Amino acid sequence: MSRIGKKPVVLPKGVTLTVGADNVITVKGPKGELKQAIDRDITVEVKGEEVIFTRPTDQIRHRALHGLYRSLVNNLVKGVTDGFKKELELVGVGFKAANQGNILDLSLGYSHNIIFEVPSELKVATATEKGKNPMITLEGTDKQLLGQVAAKLRSLRKPEPYKGKGVKYSDEILRRKAGKAAGK
Numbered sequence: 001m002s003r004i005g006k007k008p009v010v011l012p013k014g015v016t017l018t019v020g021a022d023n024v025i026t027v028k029g030p031k032g033e034l035k036q037a038i039d040r041d042i043t044v045e046v047k048g049e050e051v052i053f054t055r056p057t058d059q060i061r062h063r064a065l066h067g068l069y070r071s072l073v074n075n076l077v078k079g080v081t082d083g084f085k086k087e088l089e090l091v092g093v094g095f096k097a098a099n100q101g102n103i104l105d106l107s108l109g110y111s112h113n114i115i116f117e118v119p120s121e122l123k124v125a126t127a128t129e130k131g132k133n134p135m136i137t138l139e140g141t142d143k144q145l146l147g148q149v150a151a152k153l154r155s156l157r158k159p160e161p162y163k164g165k166g167v168k169y170s171d172e173i174l175r176r177k178a179g180k181a182a183g184k
Contacts, residue, residue, distance in 0.1 A: 005066035008050040009074045012081050017051055017073075019044050025073055029080025032141050036072050039065050044073075079141035086150040087170035088136040091159065097126040097134045104136070108157045108167065116153065121145060135170065 011017055015029040023038040038044060042065055045052045053070045055062040078084070090097055096107040102124055104116040118124045122140035136153065140146045150169070159166035161177040168174065 003067075005053055005055070005063075005070045007070065008047075008052050009070065009077055011049050011051065011077060015077055015081060017046055017077070019046070025076070027073070027076040027080050029077070031080050031083050034076045034079055034141060036069075036076055038069050038073075042066060042069050044069075075143045079143055083139060083141050084143050084146050086138045086146055088138070088150060088153055089168050089170050090134040090136070091168060092157075092165035095134060095165075096128070097136050099124050099126045099136075104153075106153075106156065109165075110157075114156055116156070118149060119145060122149060 012029075015027065017028075018026050019038075020026060023040055023042075023044070025036050025038055025044065027034050027036075041056055041062055043054050043056075045054070051073060053066060053073075055066040090106075090108070092109055094107065095109060098105045099118075102118040102120060102122070104114075104118060104124060104126070106114040106116060108114060118138070121142055122138050122145065125137045125139075126134065127137070128134045138146055138150055138153075154167045154169065157166045159168045159172075159174050161175060162179055164174050164176065
């Protein structure tokens, strides 16, 4: 059995999980409501404060889906209780970030500024302190959407390996390369 799949998802106080028609799971909590469609082969049981996932057979497909859906539902529960947060750092001379509501205005060394609209489900904040790199903070309940938007922002100018210039995650460690050796 899947080690992840057989672990039950524990529901904290104030969180309700319902399995609706067509195997759609709805999780409601203090930070909002999230939904996730589950494959029809995987059965979901709510026993008190725990959610248990079972699979019908040991086929490769069923084994893969067993752990996947348990992880997805666990992320929904974490999202509606605590929420998720990602921080991006802009490394480079003249790189700037400003926001008005959910519209980001990024200056990343191109000939023009990049205007990026963040989905309304996420909160965005920018911070620029003297002597530090500009930071972009994304917060939300949906882990998948948060990761997708953060990856899209990072792809606007990926960090390069020589000086490390670009948009990087705040906890990301870059592999640096040595520059070309000096002449004679």
